[in-house]
Amino acid sequence: MSTDVQIAIVGSAGDGTIAAGDILRRAMAEIGYRVISFDLYPAEIRGFGKCIARLRVTDEQAYSLKQQSDILVSLDDSHAIPHVGEAREWGAVIYETHSVNPLPEGAHLSGHIDPGQVPYNVPIRELAEKSTGSARSRNIVIVGYIIGLMRLPVEPVLRALVGKFKGKGDIAQKNEAALRAGYEEGLRWFRLDDIEFGPPPAQEKGAHVEMISGNAAIVRGALDAGIDNFFGYPITPATSIMERLASEMPRHGARLVQTEDEIAAISATLGAGYAGARAATATSGPGLSLMAEMLGFGVIAEVPSVVFVSQRGGPSTGMPTKHEQSDLNMAVFGGHGDAPRIVIAPTSVEGCYRCAGRAFEMAEAYQTPVIVLLDLYLSNRYETVPFPDRPPFDADTNRYADTRGGAAGFQRYALTVDGVSPRSIPGQAGGMHVATGLEHNELGRPNDQPDMHLAQSRKRHEKLKAALSHPGFEPAKRFGDTGQVEVGLVAWGSSFGECLEAMYLAQEEGIRCAAVKVVMVSPFPVDFVATFLADCKEVLVPEVNYQGQFAGILQMQVPRAVTRMTRIPCAPLRVEEILDEIRRLAGRIVEPQAA
Amino acid sequence: MGEIRPVYLEDKLKEVEDSGRLDYRSKALPTWCPGCGYFSIVEAVATALCELGIPNEDAVMVSGIGCSSRFPFFINSYGIHTLHGRALPSALGVKTANPALTVVAVGGDGDGFAIGGGHVPHAARRNLDITYLLFDNGIYGLTKGQTSPTSAVGFKTPTSPYANPDRPLNPLLMLLSHGASWVGQSYAGDPEHLRSMIRQAMEHRGFSYLHILSPCVTFDKTHRTYVNLGMQVHALPATHDPTDKLAAMGEAMKNEQAPAVGLYYREQRPTLDDALDALVEKAGGEKRGLRGGRGRKLR
Numbered sequence: 001m002s003t004d005v006q007i008a009i010v011g012s013a014g015d016g017t018i019a020a021g022d023i024l025r026r027a028m029a030e031i032g033y034r035v036i037s038f039d040l041y042p043a044e045i046r047g048f049g050k051c052i053a054r055l056r057v058t059d060e061q062a063y064s065l066k067q068q069s070d071i072l073v074s075l076d077d078s079h080a081i082p083h084v085g086e087a088r089e090w091g092a093v094i095y096e097t098h099s100v101n102p103l104p105e106g107a108h109l110s111g112h113i114d115p116g117q118v119p120y121n122v123p124i125r126e127l128a129e130k131s132t133g134s135a136r137s138r139n140i141v142i143v144g145y146i147i148g149l150m151r152l153p154v155e156p157v158l159r160a161l162v163g164k165f166k167g168k169g170d171i172a173q174k175n176e177a178a179l180r181a182g183y184e185e186g187l188r189w190f191r192l193d194d195i196e197f198g199p200p201p202a203q204e205k206g207a208h209v210e211m212i213s214g215n216a217a218i219v220r221g222a223l224d225a226g227i228d229n230f231f232g233y234p235i236t237p238a239t240s241i242m243e244r245l246a247s248e249m250p251r252h253g254a255r256l257v258q259t260e261d262e263i264a265a266i267s268a269t270l271g272a273g274y275a276g277a278r279a280a281t282a283t284s285g286p287g288l289s290l291m292a293e294m295l296g297f298g299v300i301a302e303v304p305s306v307v308f309v310s311q312r313g314g315p316s317t318g319m320p321t322k323h324e325q326s327d328l329n330m331a332v333f334g335g336h337g338d339a340p341r342i343v344i345a346p347t348s349v350e351g352c353y354r355c356a357g358r359a360f361e362m363a364e365a366y367q368t369p370v371i372v373l374l375d376l377y378l379s380n381r382y383e384t385v386p387f388p389d390r391p392p393f394d395a396d397t398n399r400y401a402d403t404r405g406g407a408a409g410f411q412r413y414a415l416t417v418d419g420v421s422p423r424s425i426p427g428q429a430g431g432m433h434v435a436t437g438l439e440h441n442e443l444g445r446p447n448d449q450p451d452m453h454l455a456q457s458r459k460r461h462e463k464l465k466a467a468l469s470h471p472g473f474e475p476a477k478r479f480g481d482t483g484q485v486e487v488g489l490v491a492w493g494s495s496f497g498e499c500l501e502a503m504y505l506a507q508e509e510g511i512r513c514a515a516v517k518v519v520m521v522s523p524f525p526v527d528f529v530a531t532f533l534a535d536c537k538e539v540l541v542p543e544v545n546y547q548g549q550f551a552g553i554l555q556m557q558v559p560r561a562v563t564r565m566t567r568i569p570c571a572p573l574r575v576e577e578i579l580d581e582i583r584r585l586a587g588r589i590v591e592p593q594a595a
Numbered sequence: 596m597g598e599i600r601p602v603y604l605e606d607k608l609k610e611v612e613d614s615g616r617l618d619y620r621s622k623a624l625p626t627w628c629p630g631c632g633y634f635s636i637v638e639a640v641a642t643a644l645c646e647l648g649i650p651n652e653d654a655v656m657v658s659g660i661g662c663s664s665r666f667p668f669f670i671n672s673y674g675i676h677t678l679h680g681r682a683l684p685s686a687l688g689v690k691t692a693n694p695a696l697t698v699v700a701v702g703g704d705g706d707g708f709a710i711g712g713g714h715v716p717h718a719a720r721r722n723l724d725i726t727y728l729l730f731d732n733g734i735y736g737l738t739k740g741q742t743s744p745t746s747a748v749g750f751k752t753p754t755s756p757y758a759n760p761d762r763p764l765n766p767l768l769m770l771l772s773h774g775a776s777w778v779g780q781s782y783a784g785d786p787e788h789l790r791s792m793i794r795q796a797m798e799h800r801g802f803s804y805l806h807i808l809s810p811c812v813t814f815d816k817t818h819r820t821y822v823n824l825g826m827q828v829h830a831l832p833a834t835h836d837p838t839d840k841l842a843a844m845g846e847a848m849k850n851e852q853a854p855a856v857g858l859y860y861r862e863q864r865p866t867l868d869d870a871l872d873a874l875v876e877k878a879g880g881e882k883r884g885l886r887g888g889r890g891r892k893l894r
Binding site for chain 1: 622623650651652653655656657660667668671672673674675676677678681683684685686687688689690691692693695696713714716717721867871874875877878879880881882883
């Protein structure tokens with residue numbers, strides 16, 4: 001018996017919707033399941049905006065949420081009514097028996113439930129008030145109810161509760177009472193046979209599984225790679241990277257400074273990189289715009305540095321709390337001059353961890369800025385990640401120059417076969433040189449002769465090719481059917497999860513289908529992708545931006561016709577929409593969807 | 596001045612060679628115009644580094660863009676010649692990564708107070724333990740003579756052909772209010788004073804700001820010339836107390852009439868390094884330098 005259950009909780013800001021989802025996903029991880037979870041909340045801090053917590057519980061790590069939920073909970077009917085259809089046939093719809101105010105006709109959720117869905121009306125408020133004397137614990141009651149209804153063990157939930165409300169007085173006790181009240185109530189009702197929780201999967205050896213967000217995984221990767229210095233300026237949705245590092249880095253003896261702006265952040269990051277530190281900054285699109293000029297300095301002066309970028313809706317201030325993948329062009333091409341850099345875009349939370357750590361290795365090994373490109377969806381979504389007991393990252397990937405003997409004129413920018421020049425670090429005798437943003441000769445002295453400009457430009461471009469075979473790193477990976485396929489998907493970043501889900505569904509429908517995730521967008525894994533495209537009758541490139549930025553880069557590198565699927569829904573792609581595109585390209589009949 | 600003594604070339608050369616300060620001059624010859632005040636700054640910095648016994652490899656010159664920012668190429672130390680306006684935040688990175696280094700940021704009036712103006716208050720208030728040498732010639736020399744944030748009202752340049760309408764900034768007053776823990780002024784036309792002030796600035800633990808007045812002999816024939824500066828520049832009153840911040844601000848205000856050189860203000864307070872180390876201690880971490888002894892690897 002395998003487990004694949006998705007739960008959605010819909011409420012209004014202040015209902016504790018997100019908190020309930022958080023306790024549930026922590027509890028599920030505690031039990032031993034794999035979880036992926038993504039919340040939706042309004043931009044405003046206070047108010048009555050719609051909140052949705054969604055979590056998918058599985059045996060093997062899922063890369064995306066499902067289109068339909070198995071259990072839908074309403075903590076606020078006015079917000080939940082438009083989402084009733086999200087509960088699948090024979091799925092459960094759980095809602096409040098008594099509303100606070102008398103509702104006009106049609107405003108109660110019970111009137112919107114489909115005959116195929118299974119309704120559970122629960123006196124949530126009553127249970128909360130009885131157990132804790134306050135209606136505020138409705139969200140905890142409903143967590144207990146779901147656990148009881150699904151006949152899951154209640155102890156892991158208690159542990160998750162204690163963890164969440166540690167040190168907050170008697171809140172933990174009250175919550176335990178609310179949880180037990182909900183749990184007992186859930187046990188009283190018939191179990192839904194159609195929704196199954198199988199035994200949790202066995203733990204992997206040599207690793208410990210943790211529930212963690214994309215941004216938290218970035219932090220973990222940076223720490224495991226031995227980050228020395230971080231300089232940053234708060235910006236949604238990257239802020240939590242800096243916040244976590246601010247609390248973690250001093251514990252490791254490392255240093256973080258909040259700078260006056262993003263320009264200072266990248267300048268200081270490069271200054272620290274020049275001085276031999278593993279240094280990083282984190283920002284979003286607007287901050288990356290400000291950093292563009294200094295990143296070019298990092299390229300020409302060949303300074304190791306890491307920039308974590310979490311994209312949001314743009315241009316300009318755009319939509320700071322909405323998901324979009326529209327900063328790819330800037331990450332790859334942004335700035336003036338021929339300024340090649342490494343850009344890697346993880347596709348999962350685990351990928352965030354690996355990319356963060358490898359980024360520091362690559363920055364040092366190829367002496368260049370490395371951009372790790374996330375997006376709001378990936379930054380904020382939670383997944384269970386098996387962290388290796390021993391960090392897999394190399395603590396020092398520098399190629400050092402031997403400057404003993406102090407020969408006059410150390411050639412910091414010596415022209416070498418692979419383009420990487422052995423470096424010296426301030427404090428190292430005999431290695432004195434100036435790192436400059438001017439075009440320079442091997443010594444680092446200003447030089448604007450055509451031969452030297454060509455030689456140094458070639459060096460800066462060619463040296464990056466080695467990154468495609470960086471140890472322990474897969475720049476691209478293929479999934480699904482092998483050999484010739486009817487439809488091949490090429491995806492990047494967080495969108496890959498939805499693409500993979502759609503690909504599996506298409507395979508179930510008998511469509512020969514495969515998908516490639518491209519993690520390293522610059523330099524582009526041309527050979528790998530070209531080989532894959534040769535296997536595909538049709539190619540689909542889904543992404544969350546208007547222009548099809550990734551498809552553009554793909555076609556620039558491997559010229560051929562592809563179908564661009566560009567959507568800007570201010571949210572992740574919909575699996576169903578991708579599936580429809582696959583069906584259409586495979587020549588299957590597609591029912592037109594209702595608008 | 597008193598008695599004038601003859602200086603013989605052989606004696607001077609021997610004195611220079613014996614001093615060891617040539618070890619701090621790089622093989623690259625300065626690219627400045629003959630007569631530029633910046634030559635004396637290179638000499639003064641090399642002398643100060645030599646006198647303080649700082650190993651060449653432990654010093655880092657950090658600059659932005661401009662005539663003054665070519666400076667790192669002329670000193671035999673590590674150097675980083677960054678972007679226009681970005682000397683201070685780059686220096687922040689260098690010093691934070693390795694506090695054992697002696698970091699000197701250099702730049703001009705445009706680099707520091709126009710494009711890079713946003714960084715100055717923060718380096719000062721953090722008490723970043725570096726020396727910031729600001730070469731103020733009141734003009735954009737590298738782009739051939741346009742108006743800068745310290746140009747006089749009425750100054751005629753290619754970008755202000757009728758007259759500069761903007762009043763100049765008062766950098767000393769700004770730095771005092773930003774919280775710089777050492778603020779001084781010197782004049783490129785007085786190499787002895789300059790050398791002494793640079794040495795004091797580098798000896799100070801914390802953010803030391805030295806404002807260096809210098810003429811642009813090529814593009815300014817009317818305002819900040821050696822002749823004019825020579826007449827205007829005078830010493831701070833002997834009675835000035837450099838630990839009195841209000842008095843320092845009062846003296847800085849008087850600069851708007853005629854510039855006085857000397858030490859305006861100094862205080863001892865924890866540096867950014869101290870503060871960051873305190874955070875590590877508070878978090879229960881262990882203070883560390885660069886991992887794996889980087890920068891000392893092959894010594």
